[in-house]
Amino acid sequence: MYVNTEEQNMFSQGQYFNPLIPIYLFPLSDDIERYKVFERFDPTRNFNTQFWPYGDMGFQMQNPYWIIHRNLFQVKKDRFVIGTGLKYKINSWLDVAGRVRLDQNTTSGERKFFASTSGLFASEAGAYYKNTAITRQMYSDVLATATKDLNNDLTLSATVGASIMDVQYNMENYGGNLLSVPNLFAYQNVNQTQATVQQERFRDQTQSVFGTAQLSYRNMVFVDVTGRTDWSSALANTTASSIVYPSVGASAILTDLLKFRSPILSFAKIRGTYSEVGNAPSRFVSIATYPIIGGFPTTTSYRPATSLRPEGTRSVELGLNLRFLRNKINLDVTVYRSNTFNQLFNPTLAPSTGFSSFYINAGEVVNKGIEVSLGGSMKLGAVDWSSNVTLGLNRNRINKLLANYKDELTAEPISVDSLSMGGTGSYMMALVKGGSMGDIYVNSLAVDEHGFIKVGLVSQTVTANSNHYIKAGNANPRYNLGWRNSFRYKDFQLDLLVNARIGGVGVSVTQAIMDRFGVSKASADARDAGGVIINGEKLPAQPYYEVVGGGVAGVGSRYVYSASNVRLAEASLNYNLPQRWFGHAVKGVTVGVNGRNLFLLTKAPFDPEAAASTGTYYQGIDYFMQPSLRSVGFNVKVQF
């Protein structure tokens, strides 16, 4: 398989190179059309340069059209995947199989900043950077599988195997400001004395042996047992050299086993599993090394961890699947509970410790939840209707953080009930005993001894208590609901999916800064209303927003929004064209329109679903995030 991808300027949010900042904060008295001609002839330089008389406004702003067309982030990916497998049948009940798969991905990223880009990013002549990363991933396994009917009722199938996963990564990066020729993006033109030269590489390897066995009784009762041992290179220099984890599971089709199949209850199955999973810590953290900066080694920025352990999760899951009315109605319920131990955290440390962070196995985190799916189909006259509702609910609790953890440097026991995972100034994610993963904390306004917001007698405005953090809520929803409906009438089919996410909060820095600049609806409303209501009294709007609307330097507690939302996530209408139009060569032609993310109801000034990063901790914050897209499409499907 070969895949080639090219991307340009793929951004989600942030301050640098974000065209949304100059657009959202653009003065209402000016006309953005004027700036569409984003570069103009500069007689002093004899070529076209950026047109943006506003300067960076302290937000690294540039002409938004310039950002899009003259600050280029180009990524090219080349990916090859080669795999082969062989299976050898030794006898009627035993076979051996082997597989090898090689996946090689070369990513090359270039950054080209044209001359007259903000001086923060480029010299007068521009800047150029290029990095190339090659990831080579090899997976191989051998499996021996035996399947044997032990007698008329019992069947045993078992697999034993071994596998190896090997990942190698090599990245190099070179670049810097251009020295003489504007917009000539080549290494030769980079100012060599100010260039960035960097390499990164790693190799991860995991070797495993595993076995599974399944015993089934008349295809009605199944018992599964698995076991696995991983030897992972990231475990080197930790307290464990391998991770062993088992699981057991059982399921039974009750309607067959107990023979109570009826027109009302047509199918019933229960299942239950207990499983353990182990994870190696992150690579490199157990062996302290000294980064070279400016050609000389420096001290490590994280506290060396010498007694790391693998993290483990134990979970129990129970499920019930029922079908009613001759399979017309289907109910699937799963409940689960999992406990994670020795989770590897990398909390931020106070600089006064001399380290910026440390790695630690800590705590006990419990997740429990329920997932329900209820579906059915029926005829409504000439219309076939089918409908399915899903509900997902998860509760997470940090039972323990660090309890009597023995400090590796002092041998003193440490107990910690709160760990900061970092954030921006007004927003922080922290792990607190008794709280949940994903809890968001925000700083707040100063209050007086009675709990009222403190208002200055002379200044007539509020003051920030920038270091006083209060819990705003959790970035995760209380529960998710989905409702899918399909209607079929003759050759027409209509599909609708409504998703609802209830609960959870998010923080909008975008809204704060727009208020501060007086370009938001909220700030206009406050001005028209003659002020902002605080403690039941009106305060002048502008000084108020100057305090709370600083964004990362402002007051987070004023910008917390419910992340609840309901949306029409998908809708499509399809029509099968009459078969007689096509004859025998074509089996069917379907035409239709489809749309995604068509309609959204939320109180937040951003799409709460999009305000999530891919990481665990920087969740529920909107910093000039790209708005989510509504897409509408047209499709034609031809079957031969």
Added chain:
Amino acid sequence: MKLKSTISHKILLGMAVLLLATSCTKKFKEYNTNDVNATDEMMEYDFLSTGVYFPQMQQNIFPPAQQPNFGDEVYQVLQNLAGDVFSGYMGASNNWYGNSNNTTYAFIPDWYNAGFARAYLGVMPAWLAIKKKSEFDNPHIYALAQILKAMSLHRTTDMYGPLPVSGFGSGGLSTSYDNQETVYDSLFSALNYGINTLTDYVNLYPGQRPMAKYDLVYGGDYVKWVRFANSLKLRLAMRIVDANAAKAKQMAEEAVAHPIGVMASNADNAVLASGNGINFNNPLYIICYNFDDVRMGANMESYMRGYNDPRAPFMFNRAPDGEFHGIRNGINITNKAAYTTPFSTLNVAANTPIRWMSAAEMYFLRAEGAVRGWEMNGTAQSLYETGIRTSFEQWNAGNANAYIADAVSQPAPYVDIAASGNNVSAGSNLLATTTIAWNDAASNAAKIEKIITQKWIAVYPDGQEAWSEFRRTGWPKVFPVVLNRSGGVVPTENFVRRLPFPQTEYQSNAAGVATGVAALGGPDNGNTLLWWDRTP
């Protein structure tokens, strides 16, 4: 068919063998080591671990700019948008956060965190690593680290006040703070250790420079380091004069009387320069020219213009209209462009070394000591005048005689060429009236104003030191902010007295920073006076 299955049998067997052959975990330790970094073993080659952290210590005191790693922003937020503007040296030409930022006393957490972070994540871990390796085996190496620690932490404590010093490096996740008097005591003892140990060393091994490879300031010249340590001791002694006059006198007299003594000529000046394979830019160059974020300060313009100071063109560049134009701090800037091109840029190049301390400052410190009746090896007048001459020589500004004799010129009124609302007109009580020429008949207070005013000019561009001395003495007359966005926390007439403790400490060391607030003896804001900042 038979043949095929035999082949596949063999391939399968081969794969199994391959899998088993590679199934060896011997190399796992190698895989799990980040091999672009140095390992513990390598750190012992050439005895690297004893001295290799000096570049790290030195580059975190005044963080240089290593474009394009955005390292410049560190100096910008650590010093340029703090001491450099609070001292009146420079004026900010940008309007971060809609003019609500440090310059208008609305302190930005990410900015005021920086000084603390550089000291505690940059300097102190390196100091601790050197201490562990060298304190008993190679005391001279530890002595140098002690001097650099004092250089770093006196700047840091003068920003915030109490600091975690005695508890630093003891492990744990929380570090408690010492009050500023204790911090100063520990700095004096670090300097005394450095002075005594290195003096012994240079007497035993004259001319030896074991740390030459790692020293970007003096190329390993320990005699110069002793002189530097004595000079810093004199600076710190004067700082605490209103808090502990007896100790100040003792420390100052010890420093001056030491056989190697304090800096006396510009050859003794301490500058951080590219070298030994390390290449960096002067951060002020990047901030002024790449970022376009800083210009000459309004106060500098007023003093330079009023005194017809020949040093002006060596410190600043003339604006396009041929004049020097500075920016007043704490003003409302609606359009950055109005405050960049028409105003005076700093006369600094990418490769200008970063000045740490110079001899001229020592003469002014000794002059003040002489006014206070301390034994400073010279009269106040001669030391004052030598200070001016030494500064002229440092800037290559020619003969200082006429300047020293000028008993008429006074600081000039200030005109903001972009917005007249920021002007300081003639006769305003915001303008100082002191002149240059020494007057032995004047009061001690008037003499000290003259000395501090000239020291302020000579210490440029180290705004951190100038801001500290402004807080201690009230001189020179820095123009108050026009726009005060502190919400009443820092009254304009009080000027900013300190930076708040870092937000990162509140997030991760709440118990520790609480001890800091207690030791501060007032609310943790920009209006609380430091221990040494008091009226005698």
